[in-house]
Amino acid sequence: MEKLKNYINGKWSESSESQTSPVINPATQEVLAHVPMGANTAKDLDAAIMHAQAAYLEWKNVPVMQRVQPLYKLKSLLEEHREELSRIITLECGKSIAESRAELQRAIENVETACATPTLIQSEFSENIARGVDEFMIRQPLGVCCCISPFNFPGMIPFWFLPYAIACGNSFVFKPSEKVPLTMVRVFELMEGIGLPDGLVGLVHGGKDTVDAMLEHPKVKAISFVGSTQVARYIYSKGAANGKRVQAQGGAKNPVVIMPDADLDVTSRIIADSVYGCAGQRCLAASNIITIGDQSGGIKESLYEAAKLKVTGFGLDESVEMGPVISSQSKGRIEMLIEKGKQEGANLLLDGRNCKVPGYEQGNFIGPTILEGLPLEGDVVNTEIFGPVMSLLPMDSLVQALQFINSNNYGNMACIFTGSGASARKFRNEADAGNIGVNIGVAAPMAQFPFSGWNDSFFGDLHGQGRHGIEFFTQTKVVIERWPKEWTRKF
Ligand code: NAD
Numbered sequence: 001m002e003k004l005k006n007y008i009n010g011k012w013s014e015s016s017e018s019q020t021s022p023v024i025n026p027a028t029q030e031v032l033a034h035v036p037m038g039a040n041t042a043k044d045l046d047a048a049i050m051h052a053q054a055a056y057l058e059w060k061n062v063p064v065m066q067r068v069q070p071l072y073k074l075k076s077l078l079e080e081h082r083e084e085l086s087r088i089i090t091l092e093c094g095k096s097i098a099e100s101r102a103e104l105q106r107a108i109e110n111v112e113t114a115c116a117t118p119t120l121i122q123s124e125f126s127e128n129i130a131r132g133v134d135e136f137m138i139r140q141p142l143g144v145c146c147c148i149s150p151f152n153f154p155g156m157i158p159f160w161f162l163p164y165a166i167a168c169g170n171s172f173v174f175k176p177s178e179k180v181p182l183t184m185v186r187v188f189e190l191m192e193g194i195g196l197p198d199g200l201v202g203l204v205h206g207g208k209d210t211v212d213a214m215l216e217h218p219k220v221k222a223i224s225f226v227g228s229t230q231v232a233r234y235i236y237s238k239g240a241a242n243g244k245r246v247q248a249q250g251g252a253k254n255p256v257v258i259m260p261d262a263d264l265d266v267t268s269r270i271i272a273d274s275v276y277g278c279a280g281q282r283c284l285a286a287s288n289i290i291t292i293g294d295q296s297g298g299i300k301e302s303l304y305e306a307a308k309l310k311v312t313g314f315g316l317d318e319s320v321e322m323g324p325v326i327s328s329q330s331k332g333r334i335e336m337l338i339e340k341g342k343q344e345g346a347n348l349l350l351d352g353r354n355c356k357v358p359g360y361e362q363g364n365f366i367g368p369t370i371l372e373g374l375p376l377e378g379d380v381v382n383t384e385i386f387g388p389v390m391s392l393l394p395m396d397s398l399v400q401a402l403q404f405i406n407s408n409n410y411g412n413m414a415c416i417f418t419g420s421g422a423s424a425r426k427f428r429n430e431a432d433a434g435n436i437g438v439n440i441g442v443a444a445p446m447a448q449f450p451f452s453g454w455n456d457s458f459f460g461d462l463h464g465q466g467r468h469g470i471e472f473f474t475q476t477k478v479v480i481e482r483w484p485k486e487w488t489r490k491f
Helices: 042-061 070-081 082-093 095-115 164-166 182-191 206-215 231-239 264-280 298-308 328-343 397-405 421-430 466-472
Strands: 006-008 011-013 018-022 032-038 125-130 133-141 143-146 171-175 201-203 220-226 245-249 254-258 284-291 347-350 369-372 389-395 415-417 437-439 474-482
Touching: 006 042, 018 284, 032 254, 042 143, 042 201, 042 206, 070 082, 070 095, 070 182, 082 095, 082 182, 095 164, 133 264, 133 298, 133 389, 143 164, 164 171, 164 437, 164 466, 171 206, 182 201, 182 264, 182 389, 201 245, 220 231, 220 466, 231 245, 254 397, 264 284, 264 298, 264 415, 284 298, 284 369, 328 347, 328 369, 328 389, 389 397, 397 421, 415 421, 421 437, 466 474
Parallel strands: 143 171, 143 220, 171 201, 220 245, 254 284, 254 415, 284 389, 369 389, 415 437
Antiparallel strands: 006 011, 006 201, 018 032, 125 133, 133 474, 347 369
């Protein structure tokens, strides 16, 4: 079985670390590869960073129009290899092949957006701020930028950062999630052919040891992290204490409000897609579904029917809508939270435990699950489950829903389904979340917009994607300039 290599200085090289962790197909338990994990990965990281630093010193002076040319090639290669990469995502991460294709599309859109860096990086100029004095701002790269990504979007999340970082003149060292490293290994193989100088991009495998080495390395200027809140907080505080620029996106617990004037069938279908898509392992998965004024039970019935229809199975089967969760530990944790919800007093309307997929009996499958009437102050309603579980919370008014939403520590996404512009406006104005959906189930910002996130869902100032990416990966320099006439030589 293959022990994965690092990509350092334009070459694939063996890790200094002999310990490994298996990469497991969550639908079959087949071991796909072994990933180096342990203290010696810090040596690999140091080598990648030192080469990245050398490459940066040359790259920063390459004109921006030339720096984006490799990105055009990368976009074409990602399109050409779309099917191959989507299959790798499904094999290591479990999601349905349709979800993997959609994920890759988002990656491609970020590359396209970063191709606009020559325009996006342009800056400001004020003539005559005082008589004969001009002032202007320029954006310069930072140096070596590092990225640490989670398991749930192996092919998309690195692209919230990588194309912007290099287009802005930085070098980039990436550590994939040890659970799903294969997608980006293949992407880095493809990147060998796009004309980047050796060392400019590096891939180093590992876990906490590798991350700690990044946080401490004096040549690392910026860190982009996406993962759980606990780790995001750690990386933000330690990175900042070490003088690094950090953007750290964390976990979520996303509420969706259904007003009585929403279209029932369409709303239920969209919400079921949001709750159960990627088996609930999206940071923008709807989780707490708040029904307003549903005394007749019509909304509940409609959601139940939509949930029951979801087809669970092996992601490469085109008819499957919901794959397995990432690991047997994760499955155990989700099942424990379902049981805890029952103990807290919820009615288990739909129970996805004991879900068996013929031919894939070893897979980490959980079917669509609905818990109804969890106590609002309980643990389950406030915990990120990260599995295919809908919590139905009946309430009386939008005001009550907003109070509940704004009492939650997270703030990644909040959505409303309604036919009323006034309700929608109040919601988008008052809900404490960085991404708002109005009659949308997964309010995932396009590449031109920041992937926002508030409260415990984000630590930092500038988010990933779009203009925020350009700002994060550059530092501003302001120049105030005077050219007195009498100092100018006359010709
Ligand atoms: P995770 O925090 O366990 O791991 C993320 C990365 O951090 C991995 O690369 C891992 O190797 C590293 N890591 C893990 N523990 C560490 C530690 N103690 N010290 C240093 N590094 C460590 O997250 P995950 O389980 O891979 O991903 C799921 C989480 O990511 C969920 O909470 C989800 O909401 C969140 N997420 C958030 C967003 C967002 O945009 N806000 C997007 C995707 C996923």
